[in-house]
Amino acid sequence: MLLPDFIKNFEAEFPDLTPGTLSPQTVFKQLDSWNSMQALIFIAMIDSKYNVTLTAENLHDCNTITDLFTLVQNKVKAKANS
Amino acid sequence: MFTISGINLSSLAVAVPAHKISNHNYPFATVKEKDLFIKTTGIENRRIAPEGLTASDLCFEAARKLHDKIPAGCDDIGVLIFVSQTPDYLIPPTAIRLQHRLGLPKSCIALDINLGCSGYVYGLSIVASMMKSSGAKKGLLLVGDVSSSVVSSSDKSTAPIFSDAGSATILESSAEENRIHFSLHNDGEGFQAIHIPDGGMRSKFSSASLEYHKISEGIERNPTHLIMNGVDVFNFSLREVAPDAKSLLHYCGKKNKDIDYFIFHQANLLMNEAIRKKLDIPSEKVPYSLHDFGNTSSASIPLTLVTQLADILRNKKLSLMLCGFGVGLSWGTALLETDKINCLPLIEI
Numbered sequence: 001m002l003l004p005d006f007i008k009n010f011e012a013e014f015p016d017l018t019p020g021t022l023s024p025q026t027v028f029k030q031l032d033s034w035n036s037m038q039a040l041i042f043i044a045m046i047d048s049k050y051n052v053t054l055t056a057e058n059l060h061d062c063n064t065i066t067d068l069f070t071l072v073q074n075k076v077k078a079k080a081n082s
Numbered sequence: 083m084f085t086i087s088g089i090n091l092s093s094l095a096v097a098v099p100a101h102k103i104s105n106h107n108y109p110f111a112t113v114k115e116k117d118l119f120i121k122t123t124g125i126e127n128r129r130i131a132p133e134g135l136t137a138s139d140l141c142f143e144a145a146r147k148l149h150d151k152i153p154a155g156c157d158d159i160g161v162l163i164f165v166s167q168t169p170d171y172l173i174p175p176t177a178i179r180l181q182h183r184l185g186l187p188k189s190c191i192a193l194d195i196n197l198g199c200s201g202y203v204y205g206l207s208i209v210a211s212m213m214k215s216s217g218a219k220k221g222l223l224l225v226g227d228v229s230s231s232v233v234s235s236s237d238k239s240t241a242p243i244f245s246d247a248g249s250a251t252i253l254e255s256s257a258e259e260n261r262i263h264f265s266l267h268n269d270g271e272g273f274q275a276i277h278i279p280d281g282g283m284r285s286k287f288s289s290a291s292l293e294y295h296k297i298s299e300g301i302e303r304n305p306t307h308l309i310m311n312g313v314d315v316f317n318f319s320l321r322e323v324a325p326d327a328k329s330l331l332h333y334c335g336k337k338n339k340d341i342d343y344f345i346f347h348q349a350n351l352l353m354n355e356a357i358r359k360k361l362d363i364p365s366e367k368v369p370y371s372l373h374d375f376g377n378t379s380s381a382s383i384p385l386t387l388v389t390q391l392a393d394i395l396r397n398k399k400l401s402l403m404l405c406g407f408g409v410g411l412s413w414g415t416a417l418l419e420t421d422k423i424n425c426l427p428l429i430e431i
Contacts, residue, residue: 036239037118040316044356047320056313 001050001076006069009049013041024066050076083265083333089210090260093152093252093424094395095144096381096388097226098129098245100430110300111238119242124351128245128376131228135431137166138176140248140381141224142183143431148250149184152424156252160218162192163209165201165225165380167409168232169194180224191216198276199347199408200266201225201380202249203416206404207264209253223251227379232278234303236294240310243350245376249384252424262418265330267322272411275314280305315408319353323407323415324360330403330415338363341417342400343391347407348372348382357405379408388428395425 003024011017016033028034043054052075062068104127105120120126131140141164149156162184164177177192186192191212197204202225209221226248233240280291287306296302303309327344331337344363346354348371358368369390371382378385383404387395394400399421407413 035115035118036312037115037122040312040352041122043313043316044320044352047356048359053317053321055317056311059313 001073003066003069006072007065009045010042010065010068013045014038022065024064024069026065027063028065028068029063046072052076052079083263083330085261085263086207086210086214087259087261088256089213089262090254090256090258091206091251091418091420091423092254093148094249094384094387095148095426095429096247096249096385097140097143097147097429097431098247098375098385099131099135099140101130101132103128103130105242108238108242110236111242115238115300116242122350122352123243124370124372125243125376127374128230128242129247130230131246135228136170137168137226137228137246137248138164138170138180138224140228140246140431141226141250142180142248143429144248144250145180145184145222145224147426147429148252148424151426156220156222158219159186159222159252160190160216161209161212161221162186162190163195163205163212163221163223164193165195165197165205165223166227167196167198167379168227168229177224184222186222191218197410197412198227198379199349199382200406200410200412200414202383203264203404203406203414204266204412205380206251206253206262206416206418207266207414210262213253213255219255221253223253225249225251225384226381229308229377229379232306232308234307236300236302237307238300239312240308243377245378247375247378247381247385249381251384260419262416263330263334264414264416265326265333266414267326267412269318269411272314272318275311275318275411276308276409278306278308315349316353318411319349319407320356320360322413323357323405326413326415327361327403327405330417334417336417340401341367341403344368344403344405345383345386346405348375348377348386349408350377380406388425392425392427395420395423397422
């Protein structure tokens with residue numbers, strides 16, 4: 001699981017975003033297109049591509065793309081070890 | 083999981099309000115939000131009951147049309163179950179009024195079941211079980227909701243999703259060893275994922291129940307309105323539905339290829355497609371009625387059957403898997419065969 005791929009997957013779910021505009025430090029909640037519907041789309045993408053579930057609390061606790069990446073990475077590792 | 087033998091689904095009819103609403107005209111969201119909503123949920127149009135038209139009225143019309151078209155098919159009904167979360171009154175049960183309106187005998191068992199999106203699957207199991215235990219030759223399952231009456235029109239997280247419909251399904255006892263397989267589950271820990279705070283005995287209706295609260299931009303409601311925690315419902319559905327369907331297939335010794343159609347509760351396109359992909363089912367086996375009828379709660383499975391599969395239901399023998407999931411939290415899966423059933427065209431009132 002690599003951060004650049006994660007960012008590409010994130011950008012692919014946001015039709016308004018030009019690919020390559022997000023960085024690891026981007027605060028995703030400040031994106032114009034981030035809203036509750038987009039959050040569900042993101043959760044569905046993570047479930048589909050990484051087979052882990054994100055809760056509303058998980059998203060609330062994250063600010064940057066790196067935060068999200070770390071969260072998903074930890075969940076993937078925990079699932080693999082369980 | 084369990085199996086009920088010797089019961090057939092023989093007839094089906096669904097009624098919807100004639101009044102159509104387009105989500106493009108929803109006033110409490112921006113054009114961009116509406117476009118994303120329609121693309122993501124798959125819900126462009128909905129049917130909304132006018133004031134005074136209840137779920138029981140829609141179910142009644144569906145049952146009445148069945149009686150008009152196939153009068154012999156409606157004789158000997160010994161069980162009537164009305165599944166709804168929008169009954170006519172808190173007291174008495176709506177099913178008993180429907181028993182009288184439909185001219186069914188006083189010996190006909192009649193009762194209400196309070197379930198939503200899983201209600202059709204649960205209703206089939208209850209009618210079939212009661213037919214077996216009572217010896218009734220036929221059972222009538224009436225399932226429907228006017229969810230538009232319990233959502234706030236100024237809540238963009240619920241109002242553009244829900245739509246109204248009522249259905250009537252006749253089950254018949256049969257000498258054949260026809261089997262319906264069921265898997266039924268609940269998880270009360272998630273009771274607040276979809277709920278209406280006020281109006282029951284836990285939090286009685288009061289003047290404060292009518293005070294509107296602004297939750298966020300585009301979401302205003304009062305405590306008599308339905309609240310839905312979208313993420314919780316989404317995660318519950320992703321977690322439970324596909325494994326349950328797989329378990330029932332395994333229990334029956336079947337594989338995906340043995341099933342002609344998988345009929346999911348019409349929650350929203352994003353969720354349903356995620357479930358379809360988890361089950362590795364080809365899209366042509368998963369019909370949708372979401373685009374024109376939205377999420378019709380308990381009626382969404384029969385509505386999808388009638389609007390998407392009527393001809394094939396009338397003319398072929400089919401193996402169907404039905405998956406209902408939602409409020410409760412509650413979920414249920416049924417696997418059954420139908421053989422050239424009476425399926426009426428969609429009724430509009």
